[in-house]
Structures are given as structure tokens and as C-alpha cells.
Amino acid sequence: MNFTITPLDKSLESKIQHKINLKTKPVGSLGVLEKIALQIGLIQHTSVPSLDNPTILVFAGDHGIAEKGEVNPYPQVVTQQMVYNFLHGGAAINAFCNQHHIALKIVDAGVNHDFDQIEGLIDAKIAYGTKNYENEPAMSRDECCKAIQTGASLVTEVYNDGCNIIGFGEMGIGNSSAASLLMSYFTKIPIEECVGAGTGVQGDAKKKKQAVLQSVFQKHKPASANEALATFGGFEIAMTTGAILRAAELKMTILIDGFIVTAALVAANAMYENVLDYCIFAHTSNEQGHQKMLNFLEKKPLIHLGMRLGEGTGAAVAYPIITSAIAFLNNMASFEEASVNTSES
Ligand SMILES: Cc1cc2ncn([C@H]3O[C@H](COP(=O)(O)O)[C@@H](O)[C@H]3O)c2cc1C
Numbered sequence: 001m002n003f004t005i006t007p008l009d010k011s012l013e014s015k016i017q018h019k020i021n022l023k024t025k026p027v028g029s030l031g032v033l034e035k036i037a038l039q040i041g042l043i044q045h046t047s048v049p050s051l052d053n054p055t056i057l058v059f060a061g062d063h064g065i066a067e068k069g070e071v072n073p074y075p076q077v078v079t080q081q082m083v084y085n086f087l088h089g090g091a092a093i094n095a096f097c098n099q100h101h102i103a104l105k106i107v108d109a110g111v112n113h114d115f116d117q118i119e120g121l122i123d124a125k126i127a128y129g130t131k132n133y134e135n136e137p138a139m140s141r142d143e144c145c146k147a148i149q150t151g152a153s154l155v156t157e158v159y160n161d162g163c164n165i166i167g168f169g170e171m172g173i174g175n176s177s178a179a180s181l182l183m184s185y186f187t188k189i190p191i192e193e194c195v196g197a198g199t200g201v202q203g204d205a206k207k208k209k210q211a212v213l214q215s216v217f218q219k220h221k222p223a224s225a226n227e228a229l230a231t232f233g234g235f236e237i238a239m240t241t242g243a244i245l246r247a248a249e250l251k252m253t254i255l256i257d258g259f260i261v262t263a264a265l266v267a268a269n270a271m272y273e274n275v276l277d278y279c280i281f282a283h284t285s286n287e288q289g290h291q292k293m294l295n296f297l298e299k300k301p302l303i304h305l306g307m308r309l310g311e312g313t314g315a316a317v318a319y320p321i322i323t324s325a326i327a328f329l330n331n332m333a334s335f336e337e338a339s340v341n342t343s344e345s
């Protein structure tokens, strides 16, 4: 599958910047909000951007490595239980999406469970979890390709329903390990530095997680970004990569969540140029590798609240800041409109 991701068209940059500078405020005094307003104006190619049908897609998938419980404190079954929780409206991401009027869609990308026909669940299952990459690649090239394509077509559907700002979340016990492996592969930071607490490993358990992942990393030598995603990824991660690529192709504004989603983005960014032009980094996760991945991308997120949950929660919590950026750009008076003088007379 091929994506055509064009760089931001900057022909309106000086017009939008001028509009921002003429608002009734000292130049630059709305700080990062001004940068976001400009970025979204450029993405949408207008000086009056809007945020339409904001949506978060949560991809869920299981990981072969999680069956043994060596790298994950919580058992694999929590993935399917949390999917039911999302569908019943009980998870953190439900609370925040309801709070900010963000549509939430839950996708079975590859959970190790047969769900009943249940309203609200999008069935895009590639397989019942990935293979254990201690022994073999997590998925085949075909499965990885299918996951990328599926993520992309789900974004197309959301776009066709009128969404122009999208965030991604994930659920998959063990996926902090997959994200660490991908991070190390793409950033070239040693794997030990990429492995963190995930849902809460500490002390000896963390050393064990590092040792297991070090040996996994040494075992495989993927020759391309696609192969790395297939070797180390999860179905929910590969679907997120495809979803990000399609959203950038469609010139949507993309809200990047925490450690796992950023790992999916780092893969997308290695595959295609210009993806970052469409991304807003929502928060810095407390998962220790996240800051390093952000440094690698040279990006500074909007907030740092010590969160380390995933599910898209950082994106949902940061969303109102983005609405403020659009609100000031569209609703604030200019000096002329408000008859406020800019010079002594
Ligand atoms: C109840 C619960 C809800 C979650 N929601 C997101 N995660 C997060 O934790 C998991 C990754 O951490 P690890 O690699 O340590 O398993 C992912 O499912 C991620 O979304 C959760 C984890 C748990 C236990």
C-alpha cells in the first residue's frame, strides 16, 4: 500500500501569522496556542480553521510474549476485559471523551478472544494475538500489511463522516515491550534505555523485562521499517501506523498520545516523509522512553501530567487546549475591530 503525504502548503503562513499578530494581545503572548493555531490553519489551508467531529480510535490487540507474564505484570486476559470496559463506557478514555465530546471507536485489531456481536465494536481482527517474538517474528509481512491497510481504511471512514481531527489509542497487555523494541530499532537508542515500567514492573522484574527484550532485540535483524513493524509490533500498533499514515495523507490533524502511539508514529515516520507536519504531540508519558523518543523526533508535547496509561487518554485530555487555539484565532477581536490603539497618540 502506498501513501502520498505532501508537506504542509505554507502559502498562507504569513496571512495566518498576521491575523494572529493583529489580535488584541501583545505579539506572541498566547505562546504555544499561537503555534497550534498556525499549524492547524496550514493543515486545513485556511485562516478560519475548524475542529470537526473529533474522534479517537482505540485499537486493541494481544501479544504472544504476554502469555508467559515475564514482561507484563497484568495477565493477557485484561486486554479483552478492557475492551468490554470500553464498550460499557467504564474506562478512563470513555470518561475523557465524554467530557470533551470526542467520538470514541473501539477496534478489535487482534485480541485473543471471540467477542459476542457487541454494539460499538469494530471487528478488524487479524489474528488471535501476535506470535511470541522470543521465537519468531510477531506477525507475517502479509499480516502487517493487512493491519496497515485496515488502520488506513478505518480512518477513511471516519474522514468521510466529517472528522478532521483524530487521535489514536491502544490497548494490549505487553505492548510497552513491543513499543520499546520498535523505539530501539528506529532511534538506535540501546534497548535497555528504551524499556520502562509499562504497567508497573520495578526492581528485579524490570531487570528481567530488560534482559528478555535485549535477547529478543539481538535475535532479529529486520532489514526495513516494514519488517521491523512485523517483527516487533502488535496488530494494534501496526494498525495505528497505517491510521496515522492515512490521516496525514488526508490532511487531518493528528493527536499523538503516549509511548505506544509514538512508537507507531516513529515507524510511520521512517516509512514516509512529512508525517510529522500533521501531528500535534498531546502529552509526555511517564513511561521513561517516551521523552527520549520525543527528543529523537524533536517534539515538545502540550502537557506533562505524569500520566502513563495509553488508551488515547493523553490525547483526549490535551484536546481542549487545541480547541482554545482555534477559539482565539476565530473569535478574538483584532486591534482595529476592538478600537484598541497599538501606539501612543
Ligand atoms: C487495567 C489496565 C488498563 C489499561 N489501559 C491501558 N493500559 C496500558 O497498559 C498496557 C501496556 O503495558 P504492559 O506492557 O506493561 O502490559 C497496554 O494495554 C496499555 O494500553 C492498561 C493496562 C491495564 C492493566
Ligand SMILES: O=C(O)c1cccnc1
Binding pocket: 176, 198, 199, 257, 258, 259, 260, 261, 285, 286, 287, 290, 307, 308, 309, 310, 311
Ligand atoms: O504512554 C503510554 O502510552 C503507556 C505507558 C505505559 C503503559 N501503557 C501505555
